[in-house]
Amino acid sequence: MLLNLAIMLMLSIGLETRALRPLTTAPWSCRRWRYVSQLVISTLIGFGLFALLALPSIADEGKTASIRALQIPNEFRGNLSLEGYVDASTREAYDISFEEMFHHREEKFHPISGHGLNLGFVKASGWLRFAIERSPNAIEQREQAILLSLLPNMTNFIDVFVAVDKPGLAPKDFMKFEMGAYAPLLKSSFNGLDNVLRLQLPARGKLVVYIRAANIDSSLNLSATIYAPEGYGKRILNANLVVGLWIGGMLILIAVQLVFFFLDRRSLYGLLALHIAFTALAYFGGLGLSRLLLFPSGGAGNDLFVGSSNWLGLATGTLCIAKILELQERYPRLARLYQLGAVAGLVGVALVLTGHNRWFTPVSGPLILFVTTTALGVTMIDFWRLRHAEAALKLAAFALLWAGILLTNSQRYGVLPLPNWVSKSYGATSMIYFILITGSLAIRLRMAEETSRQADRKAIEAASAAEALAKRRVAERTLELEEAKRTAEAALQAELEAQKMQVRFMDVISHQYRTPLAVVRSNLESVRFTLPQDDAANRERLDRAQQAIRRLVEVIEINRGRSILQGSSFEPTVARLPLGTVIDHAEARIKDLFPTARIDRHDGDLLDTVISADCEMLSLALVNLLENSIKFSPADTPRVTISLTADEDLVVVEIRDYGIGIPKDELDHVVTLGGRGSNASHLEGTGTGLSLVVRIVAAHHGRFAISNALDGGTIARICVPV
Template sequence: MKRESGGLRRSLYPQSSSLVSQQSAIPLDNPSKEGEAENLRYSIGSYIQDNRKTLWLMAAMSFLLLLLATLFTGADPLHANEAGNGIRVMQIPAGQYEALPLDGFIDVALLKDERVSLQDVLQQQSLFAPLAGHDINLGFVRTSAWIRFALALPPEITEPQRITLSMMPNFTDELTTYVGLERDGMRATDFERYDMGDHSRRSWANISTSANILPIEIQPGETTSVYIRARNEDASLNVSVELLSPRYYEYRSIIQNIVRGMWFGGMSILLIIQFFFLYFDRKKFYVFLILDILAVSSTYLGSLGLARLLFFNNGGLGNDYLTSMSSWFGLSAGALSIAAILELPTRYPRIDLFFRVAIFLGAIGVVCVFLGVNRYFVLVAGPTILTITTLAMAVVLLDFTRSPNAQHGLNLAAFSLLWGGLIATNGQRYGILPLPTWVAGSYAATSIMHFTLLTGSLAVRLRNAETAARSADRRALLAANAAEQRANDLVVERTRELAEAKAVAETALRAELQTQQLQVRFMEVISHQYRTPLGVIRTNLESVRLTLPAGDLPNRQRLDRARAGIARLVEVLEVNLTRSKLQGSSYQPTFEETKVADIVNGAVSSARDLIHGATLHVSLAASAEQARVHADPEMLGLAIINLLENAFKFSAPCGSTVVWLDVSCEMGEVHITIRDRGVGIDGEKIEDLIDNNRRGLNSHQIKGTGVGLSLVKRTTDAHSGRFVLAGRAEGGTVATIVLPILG
């Protein structure tokens, strides 16, 4: 990646001491401090003791990387001559198809002064010193690196030969190439200039965007001199120069484009997979992983030149901002995703603090990119990345040791690759290790393998979660089936109990009905048996009255009282007979059109005979005197008598003997209201009092069965009316029968 942390490489080449001859040159040796080295050795030793298994894997990977670096960086023993100005000349063999390494033919001068021009360099050839290989790796500096070499054809070749000059990486800010035929006393005007850096407008002479490619034609009998100036403003300076035959360049370009297309396609597929995972499993670490994949893809979109081709053809700082900002953003997104996937906040809160710091540093790094101070702040990126990846390695290794399953094994492989790729990339970018430029690109391979393995781990995790969910569903289904079976058994048992209870209730109901029928028959017999003798007594009393002299007032008064007693006794018998009939379930009312006044007067007359010592005030409104209702006079009259009896009975304990009966008409209804000043019904539920056989809490000292109010309710319901019972604020009760008036 372009803007990762770095520093000066300790030794660019063995002859570096002869390179610095003026103030414009800078020394390349940069020894580390002894204290820092001792701390580093101590940290590495502790880590080795704690993570031996993981380090064996890392050691194998490091050995493979070093082996590949040795194979690809070895110098090719080509024939070399030397021009008059000291430039070593490389002869291009005829029919060469492969890459032509420039190892042993390159000279380099490192200059701090960015104003030094090609003319100045031509006049100070002593600034150059030979380079052992073909890679320059200076880390994060603003030094200008001047490279020179010369090309020629063997004497036996008589035709011009084309060769392709490749300069990598693609994201060098200022990369100027000068090509000219070797002459004595050459000046800058003898060279053709090609500006190829990503700060310059893209030139069509550069036929590639993934590398700085320049075609050069070598003339027979001529020596072609090439000078290259490379400089970075705020990024690591890495330059690798090599020659390619045109046919080999085409072949390699096809292979590279296929690989890069597969890489971006693979990253796109991994990105889509995360979206699918997020859809089915709403975990926030999928979002963080999506951001991490986007950041890595965006980094390589810039470092491979695709962003410059698509968006920044005119040069400028756009490609720098995109690549550097993506790298820092990737640090934050990577720390977020790793912490979330490994559940560090809950499992290892102290380790999670390091990841929170990394997230914060990544955010600051994005700001530093835009402020142009990335090369200073980037020094903290390498240690931060190494710290969090090593901690992640320790956590996944511990998880795998405790539970060696597929998920933890994939996690261990994923983070091992990530750790190895970051070590190689940062080692090359920092200039700490003498690694070729292509090693920095190895992180692209390790990153996609890391995301692939991590996606596999998440897939296993999601599968395990689904398996656990299905298992839980099966257990829940079994439990539900068992509960259903228990419920069915309980239903059967309760049904049987209900059937038994129903049989008992029906038996009790039949017994009650028989009892009620016997009660009614008894009252009918009593009434019939008493009426005959009472009628005989009344007749004899009338006969005796006729025989008495008109002036015998005392005896006549005795006869009147006896006759009144007989009438009261007959009335009592009739009222109780009617009550016994109404309490039976088979009683059917007989409706007829009747005046309300007649029903009320009849009830009041009977009540006065039944209630001794009561003062009854009757108020009949003028509108109610002619009001007619569809009612059973006997049943409705008995309901009024019950209310009058209750009013007097519950007033006596309070010392009151006055009961009020008011009849009025309102909105097509007649209201028959009985009021008293008795014990009242405060704190009682009206519905409970109206229920059959339910008495008030304050009536335990008053005799009664509690059936009176329920009888009144049954009567008003049978007459399509309503019964209202309420307490009075000044004490007592108000009971109202409301009936519809006939039109």
Template structure:
């Protein structure tokens, strides 16, 4: 009895289904169980077609559907980058065994959610059905969120199955600048809620993981200021933004009113991700140093990313975006090849992590591009492969960078330790050399002190010798001088010839005595006794004394005094004997190096600022300009007086005497020839 009732109900439902419009009679209807949970695949119940025109009307599609729609095995479209619109149609109905005659609600989910235009036309099948009987629902990210779907993350539409008959659904989808993919799935309200909860949990974990990876790169950058970490952080950031848009979050939070904003956001993020990604991979693998030609291609890939951003913003992304997938695949494939070579050569953990990272990234990109470009009939969830593998890729790359950073720190520690050891060894070597050098210096010091002591003893002996010479010569010279005077008294007054001979003899005796006295003074002042005995004396008297002494030595010399500027000079504190000796040395040099038979010297006394200046000017051969400083050093002589005898001690003794008087000694050449020597004494 129950079997008969059930059979009757089935025949009744079947008759109601068949009794629809003849144009839709060929559409296969999927029975929806009354108690189904989760999702219900539409595989085998969907017809599809593609039209070149975006704006083909639903009325035209409905009236000519018999020659346009064709059955497909799956439940969606995957047309790739085409300038066309895709159409799907299917029918669903309640199970004929359903005892509850109320309407049944199911959810139609259309993915991916970044499809620009999705129009859904829904109507209950009946005889005489026309296009005007369908209710149109505008979906897609160009439509306002409130009219598009009750869920911001998916394009979801509530479908109410009639108690009798079947529900017809037509879907039109179109994209402007991205690949055209669309899949349709039925969900129960309860199952869809659970799916969304799990999906949001996964998305949240993915987003949180990416943000953590960005934070890790920033920490690495603080520890090691390399641009690589900044590039990697930017790459992770733009990848996160791309999936932020691809998962529907940007449409939900930033562009709820629809329009082109979401497309611009996703397209810009993708191209910037390409730019930063190629630069990042080139830096990770050190391509500039190791493979400069390959690095050039990577830089061109980065430029292509920037061009893509410009094309997205100007609305021409469709003509350029198909190269992004192959370009990224080329970059990833070459990077995978480089990491394989590195692992084969190095066989360490960092190389292994890089190889695993690029292998996963390459596989994810290959699957994603195959699905997005329609190369293989893959389900829509395969397009998420890159998102899954990308976070694993970033984790593995971060791990390899952490190992590199650790190795760099270890290398730095090793280098520091070696540097400390080298510094310690250098310090020990320096200490030994300092000790050796100190010992050598002490030995040299003892040698110098011994030599100095010997020199001082020699100078003392020299002084004693000169004193002895002076004493030994003075006594006989005094006897000779007294005898000469006695002879003078015995000569007649008119014996002029003999009297002149006596004058010349006495003059020679005075000259010999003066020579002995001057050399004795020189030997004393060049020896150990060099303490001036200061007394305030008029400088004019000192100059006169020196001139008189030099006149005895050089009777033919002309010594002129210029007292035109002597006014205002008061007596100064000097050692008359030492200063007189200095003047004698200067006068002697001036006369000696004057070629004239009657050499001329001019002595001037000048007041200059706070100094009394004694100036001695001659008209001799002068001193070469570049030797003026050298002639006042001990033993220094001009190159133009090598033909004359001399020891080179005269001017150095003058400089010492002037320095002992806290004065300044200068010597220069006169413009019209000769030499000018100046002694500056504090007034």
């Protein structure tokens, strides 16, 4: 056992050195702290090895032919130690019988210096033998009641054989009491927290006691103590009070972690709460509470409960330490070893549930020692470098935890002849460890809050500065916008003046052309009257001249109307009139412009439909559409179709041509001011016709749409309310 533990400790040192190896590439200041930490850790482990290897576990002191008897004082109060009065037989066969041990007692039993067994993880049974008698100076010769306490209470099997010494004493004279975690609670027990047996000392003679102890999946430790019934109740009360305070403290620590998790949603707090809970459950079983409350009938249930809690505590504990020390960011290799430790904890749970815990349990002690040793080294480095309260609390926490684990493992593994209460060292130090770690986390949370406040203050200051800057920029931009507004208003005024000049110019042109054209037209009519009726050639020339005059007049009037609508005046003069009037007016005007164009009409019965419209404006929109349709149709035979349809409370005027059409992705572009199709660059135009149509239709509260026909050409629709 000593050699095995020494090998595991040296292996832990090697793993620690390998895990901290990334520090060797750091500057000398970091390597110095590494060397210091390794020196301290190696010194502590070396001291532990020295203590483990130098002290004896059980010392044989030779044989004796008779059993030494412990004399109980007449006024016995409190407790008496059996140290120096106990013979032991260790590492006997697991199923050896009491009869064989009794018949070979002089060969198998040897005096020991202590009062119990500490064999570690062995698949064997241990035996104790001692005798008790009343003091020869007792005033009254009567029986005396005493209590025999056997700890720890999680020992699986404890068989107590009791008989009054007499000549020819045989195994059949002994009374057997079955105790231990696998046996039901004795009716004579004071409670379920200890293995307590009430014995009656005879008035004369000795009471001989043989005790057999065995464990299945845990270390074999057993110590015997004599108590007086009068003082035992007070001891149990005090012990239960301590246990209650311990469990209550652990519950409070769990609640604190949950509060931390509510304030700062980090997985560390939930994981630490689980670690505290599993540690509390392990000691809940180790102290006998699970046996008393959950498994009063005995059996393997208590072992499964305690074993699973221990391994789950190891799994959550290694992950907690890795998160507390931020090993993933600082020492990735060491973090991976801790993750393997967590996996080992889950494997341990599986082995406990399948009944193979004995072969894996000895690994837990060195594994926990490695984890705490490396964590202690990291906290030493952090404290040496940072020197603040959080680092100091962590260092104190892991130092206490390391000491508690070292003492507990030394007692549980049977390396040192330590009393049974030493096995509670980890329970006591774990409570302080959790308190100190919680304190360090509270400091970290407070520092994080302070950092957050400072960040908020800086953010508010930055926001105030940004707001002041924004106000200055807004003021600057406001001045710029006011200047731009004045410039735009001046430009707009200039444009309006230009449009007025344009309209005035068109009025002048119309007036100046209309008078001479009228004179020319009247003279042509006079010439017509002077021509003979059979002069067909000259009459045809007169007709063409008059037609050219009408066309010129129509062009002037259309452009004058367009200039007026594109200028400052765009309010329609609405009147109720039949739709056919508007269409006829537009068709007459377009025929004056394009005499050879073919216009087909499909009016149905909608020509008499009354609409509210400005006849000049709406007919100008139709003229623009018809002009575009004729211009972009084949030059030899331009053909346009006008159709009227009804759509609920709207009447739809559809103009369809068979020309080049409009690219699909440019349909929205051609209706904007200056927009023209990419396939119309070979024809002259300003791109204002369709935009003017859109404005006119909108002024009449209607809708305009344009699309391509499936068989070629374009379809334009004007929808006006009835």
